[in-house]
Amino acid sequence: MKSSSVFVQIIKLLVVSWSSIEYTCARRVQYPEDGYYGNNFFDAQSLDSKVNAALQRLEHTPKWVKDWPDPSVQMGQVSGLALDTDGHLLVFHRDNNVWDERTFTPRNVYQGIGEPPISRPTILKFNDTGELIDSWGENLFYIPHGITVDREGNVWLTDVAMHQVFKFTPDQRQKPALVLGEKFIPGNDDQHFCKPTSVAVMSNGDFFVADGYCNHRILKYSPKGEIILQWGKAHGRDNFVFNVPHALTLAEDRGLLCAADRERGRVACFRSDNGTFAHNFASWLIGSRLFSVAYSPAQGGRLYVVNGPYGTSPVPVRGYVIDFTSGALSGTFAPDGGLHNPHDVVATPDGGAVYVAEINPYRVHKFVDDTIQKAADVTHAKVAVKPTATVEVSSRSALSAAEADAWAWRWGAGGAAAAAAAALLALAALALLRARNRVRISAAAALLALAALALLRARNRAIYISPSSSSTSPSSALIAIISAWARAAAALLALAALALLRARNRVRISAWAWRWGAGGAAAAAAAALLALAALALLRARNRGKGPRSDKQALLESYINVHVLLNRDHRAALLALAALALLRARNRVRISAWAWRWGAGGAAAAAAAALLALAALALLRARNRGKGPRRDKQALLES
Template sequence: MKSLSSTDVPNVVNILLVLVFNLIYISARRVPVNDYYGLYEHNQPQFAAALEKLEHEPKWVDNWPDSSITMGQVSGVALDNSGLLLVFHRGPNIWGASTFSDRNVYNGIGEKPIPEPTILVINDTGELVDKWGQNHFYMPHGITVDSVGNVWLTDVALHQVFKFTPDQRDKPAMVLGEKFVPGDDENHFCKPSAVAVLSSGEFFVADGYCNTRIIKFAPDGTRILQWGKRYGDSPFVFKVPHALALAEERGAVCVADRERGRVACFRADNGTYLAAYSSWLIGDRLFSVAYAPVHGGRLYVVNGPGGGAPVRGYVLDYESGRMVGTFAPAGKFSNPHDIAVTSDGSRVYVPELDPYRVCKFLDDTHRNTTESAPPAKPTATVELSGSSAVPVGAVGAWGAVSGAMGAALGAAGAALLALGALALLRARNRGKEVEAEPLVQ
């Protein structure tokens, strides 16, 4: 085989130099996926353009609740059957780097529980109408209210789940888990994060920061089933199942998989995987999810800092996975931790760990909407790769989706490589052509 001629060598060298310099340029401009500030700074025009296409609903309600109400880090919110908001906060306690040992044992064992009421009950106008939960909790996390008014709570320091009945707030009617003892067997939790309760009385526990599993219980606390994995390439792998939401008319329980930036939904009866929702606009961290049976079903989510995207709330269509709305307070969110929505979608509440507050949002477009209302075509949507629901059996498609800038840079790099390869191939082919058909001198 004849080698390249002396005139071809400089061409090949030039092509290689161009490829090297372009690859260096692309690598230098690539922003790490988890670099929130860097990614947002570089992609701000793309984020702004996408947000502009969404309905900015619901609207933030300023000066709510009453400014005289004091609270600590707000870890959870829930609505009771009369529309009152229950706020679960940590009082003077703060979850920091030294709060737990490397074995997930609370370092404050021996200290007294939070002496002030950790559950604040606030009405629609922002007035404090009740408070309770003093001298019981150490590090509050999740709260929910079931269909008969029972209040369910989790404490990550105690590694326990509690049920309080409407007529007994001083002593829990049910306690699951062993006080201050983390574990992964049938009798223990490890930093359980959330509870969701079916109308039948069966309930789910997200367990949680250490065990990465969802456990289903009978009304009396007997375990029925569990699912969740720590490692692997599967829709059942969780990285901090942080919150739960029920779409009961659809027979689904949905999990806010915090460190995977997705909502994963499963059949409530047997844990079969149904679908997942994610978006580059939401980013790599998704802290909480709520559901309202309006317009065929809506998922309300909040992301958090460090996920490579603006910290906001988003509204997604359950059926298609399309993002149809976004919301945030004036001055933006800092560290939202949970979300609650009324069944008609007219009111949304989001608590923050820092600053210590609860934000209220109103959406008049959903008022007087019944649960049987037909699906409505959103007036403004943005189709995002990775935001559509993933069908059962699709493996790996639910993973985090790169941003528009990353995709563009990747495409540019691929195009440059393809052009370079084509040029090299042509140079080699010219040599072969010369070998096959010598030029007449």
């Protein structure tokens, strides 16, 4: 029995060991770099030789600029860097304050509470030549950390001692326009941070905060500072586990937010709209600590990262350039004598200049990539118009959110969204009939609003099916048309619902006026429009296998005989039109290509527009008179 128990324990130990090895390899080797490791190539060489061989394979760009900035400018620990809208460098430093093992209690409370804030400017602005041209930020901060400048020129800052995030506008530097978190109070709820590290701001004003040292999470906010979503955790083995998310950068052309996960030695990228994990970037040459990351869309997309020292590890402390498409290291950079404790990195949008901050020694480095400038000069010499950047699609890299969005609508989600839209249009038509008979149309307004909402949700929640790297994408014009008709249909439905509700609230007239007055003519016209829209959809849907003449003839006969001449059958015709729309969608089998690229898209857009016009005609004829019911209108508008 004892030997059996020992055997079982040995098996368990082997399983655990194998799982640990498998996890480590899977995490570290995200994108293989040929020749850098494996295949027993370096078995006979020392680790130092491996590192040297790996560095020799990389381009040593960008190049270090000596004596930059002005050496007479005194700085403390440099924690953050940012570029303003004019291309000037902002340096966020701690002056005489130092973060060491005595700065915080074990519960992350700042030990200097009661002392005055830093009395000298903590934000220094340098021009391209390294000359100090401005400074501010005195008597505001205790332990500065992250700095970001958005497109409006607002400066966003984090202070780990105060556990707060600040926003300063260009015309107000003494008082922040927005403050998040409670001063000196650490926490992990929606109102508190614990040593927040970084901020990234989107072009629409939404922004992200890395609540890094204690809470290991990323939060997304609206421009007003309201939480939209958050993700991240401290324990586990999946891609949402952070160990100090230390810096953030946005790749808006790819719809991604990337975080420097410091103690896991990786750059983790997520979709900026919903926080879905996209992919990791990591390398054995970078090591197990990665302090900061910056993104540039230049040359198809680049990440600039800086690592940090770790014990006696022989991995050099340097800056590295990662090709976003392939995930491979393409370049490395460092000043003469190397980096010691880099803390932040920032790059210009064209990748022509890169800046690195160090907290020990207290200094800032500038690097310039002449190859990018030369390539830009050649491009401008050959092309008369301003060139636009292109992004290559690789099977080893995730698509941007915009690319995935378009592919999903064309190759997968379009069918589901069209089916949902057809069903909801039928329900809307039925609701209009019931509302017409009961002299109430509030239900119709609600269903039209639901139809618009369902169409948008079906459009946005589709399963994204990535094409292979060798597939050829359709023309951008067709992509724009197909994407536009869905949004136009949803917008028209929502406007129709709003118009219905407004008209519904303005008037109460007798049933007699509805049946024998102008309402009768409007109802007949609306029924004809809806039936014609259904017929157009049916004809466009049937072009892939030839017309279904039996159903079309039946529908045409009802339109000619009953809709235009006999009002008593209006209700039946509306129901028949909706039914034909559903049957045409579900029973007619043609190729997906004909539905997507033929007349189907145009017919569907026309049907949505005609339905909105029909609903508007109905409500105008139905209603004349009383003041608006503001409560329900406000609810629908919101």
